[in-house]
Amino acid sequence: MRISRPALHTETLVLLAALWLLAACNAPFWHSILAGRDPHAPGTWAFMAALFTAFAAAYTGFALLLATRWTVRPLLAILLVTGACVSFYMERYSVYFDRTMFANVIATNWGEARELLSIEFVRHVLLLGVLPAVALWWPRLLSRRPLRAAAVRTGWITGAAIMVVASLLPVFADFASAMRNQREVRHLLAPGNVVAASASYYFGRASRPAGPLAVVGQDARTVATPDRRPTLFVLVVGETARAQNFSLNGYDRLTNPELAKRDIVNFRNATSCGTSTEVSLPCMFSPYGRENYDERAILSHESVLHVLHRAGVQVLWRDNQSGCKGVCAGLPAEQMDHAAVEGLCPEGQCYDEVLLHGLDRVVRDAHGNLLVVLHQLGSHGPAYYRRYPAAFRRFAPACEQDELRRCTPAEIVNAYDNSLLYTDYFLAQLIDFLKTQSGRYDTAMLYMSDHGESLGESGLYLHGMPYPIAPDVQKHVPMVAWFSPGFASASHLDVGCLRSRAAQPVSHDNLFHTLLGVMQVQASVYQPDKDILVPCRAVTARNAQ
Known part of the structure; x- marks a missing residue:
């Protein structure tokens, strides 16, 4: 018996992927944002449903800005595998994936990285990332005429934006309070945290200049002390x-x-x-330190x-x-x-x-x-x-x-x-x-x-x-x-x-000043x-x- 492949539009496929990511790869986020709330209270479930709907709409809307019939599968596959990878470390080690953590990943050598890989990691990524990514190629993608496709896509993106606002509006005071008091919880929302961290790293992060470093202590000189040994x-x-x-x-x-x-x-x-x-290594050798921390100046x-x-x-x-x-x-x-x-x-x-x-x-x-x-x-x-x-x-x-x-x-x-x-x-x-x-x-x-x-x-x-x-x-x-x-x-x-x-x-x-004195x-x-x-x-x- 031949099993017929389902047929979906691109927008539907994106929505399904967004729902999967939020449900399967974000346990640390939901645990943190709902911490201290009564799990049996209707208000808790209403708050969770509002956030889930808003984030699903946001993920869908942003992905649809880039997804076409030809790019949607590779794009979603990358997001699914990325979400599965980062969720493993967030669940196992309570990692908050911000720009600094992304920088740590980029700087990690193979010797360090292989110690973070395990059978459990492979199993987790296969189940939550790779298999769903492979499943993206199962349904047939339906096409529309160009003008209708543009109108439908615009409608989906507009609808997603409206859904974000409509979902958060009833719980906005609660949501705003949570974001104000738990600012770092946003670094647990995968894979948006990885996208934001990588963008910040490559486009908003201070980097070491290609040319010479700015001179510090131009007038530095060793004080001559008679008869003192080196x-x-x-x-x-x-x-x-x-x-x-x-x-x-x-x-x-x-x-x-x-x-x-x-x-x-x-x-x-x-x-x-x-x-x-x-963070610490460049900082501790700089004159800026934690007290006057300025990443751009330090680097x-x-x-x-x-x-x-x-x-x-x-x-x-x-x-x-x-x-x-x-x-x-x-x-x-x-x-x-x-x-x-x-x-x-x-x-x-x-x-x-x-x-x-x-x-x-x-x-x-x-x-x-x-x-x-x-x-x-x-x-x-x-x-x-x-x-x-x-x-x-x-x-x-x-x-x-x-x-x-x-x-x-x-x-x-x-x-x-x-x-x-x-x-x-x-x-x-x-x-x-x-x-x-x-x-x-x-x-x-x-x-x-x-x-x-x-x-x-x-x-x-x-x-x-x-x-x-x-x-x-x-x-x-x-x-x-x-x-x-x-x-x-x-x-x-x-x-x-x-x-x-x-x-x-x-x-x-x-350290900076003690070394000069020593x-x-x-x-x-x-x-x-x-x-x-x-x-x-x-x-x-x-x-x-």
Whole structure:
């Protein structure tokens, strides 16, 4: 028996796709917009029906501006698969898909991306995206004469606009209140969130200029200090480490056994500029910071590394992740994530110890003041278990798969804590190395993570939440410093004073000015009140008088 194919007009096909997207790919949106409402109250159902109708009409109207008999199927197929993809991550990790999240996706390399792919992802996309997209080719598309087709299309688009207004009008006060109090919920409406985020990224986003960066600190110069040895300062940029899980900050697990044995200064109240590497990394090296955040200015101006380089400081960026995001543009840099160092790079991805490989050569060949930045892979999720060697599987059982939802909360935390345990070991090894260089250099180290991480609290995983609504665990980051006796003496730094002040708030905004101060660079952009070492240099200077 032959089954006849149904026949539809283009407009009907678009409407059916819009209804499917709203019903099948937007569970996080409906859950958020209806949160706190009585599910049994007629008003709740009326509100939901009004929104569903309005958004279905809006999706249909916008799609009909582009859809023709020849483009409608490919267009809808892309939207269906996109909606299915983004809905998976919104459901699994409570991702809000805004411009920053789109930028994170664009910047993600294959090594990071493959850890976010799973059998569950493939199954989800096949069921909610690919199969409906294939079904688009089942019905026959009916045609109309050109003038009638134009009149019908105009009528549909006009009707869609009227339907949006008519649906929202009875619940407008409620809708306006929800949009005002839950502004970020719009980033959960798929696939409109992806379309809006990509448009904002490519057309409304600030970008790095094709030409030279605007100069920062044109007058920068190193202050000559008689008889002072050169400074070797290592800045470690951590990845996805959250302060809450550092035992140095009171966490009930011993995740920092090695740092606890060293004479470090632990800053307990440090906050990040953003909740993703794409935002935090350029921000923390800029003079603008979170306080005066201006994405366009940050991306178009030099970083503190350029200022230091201009003043005569040797600068080297060593990376075990996805690059410096323009912070080290034009400066010496080494990409270490695929260095193939024996014992450190299983499956093509290196552990962070690779950043120490060859560091003795770098230091030996340097002349004068040297700043080395080590950009960690750190605790980058969701595959926390891939971030540390077998010797650091101390908290067990640990989640050892990329799909976090298949692990218990305890297993996820165990794997994450093991990654912090390895970071603790890595930092301790670095400090021990710096001690061996004290015969030639005054040495010091500063560690600061780029952002934190959610481990399932309130249903949130990973990071990248919009900053205004991001939980504290994504913004409260660990920050640890170590200073050799030679550095403290030459810098007139009272380390005890600094330790006594370590509970005071600090942030990424302090990094720019602290680095200038550490490397003895004077510039008009330097703000001493943002240099975290200044108050305790003044104490030493007064005591010496």
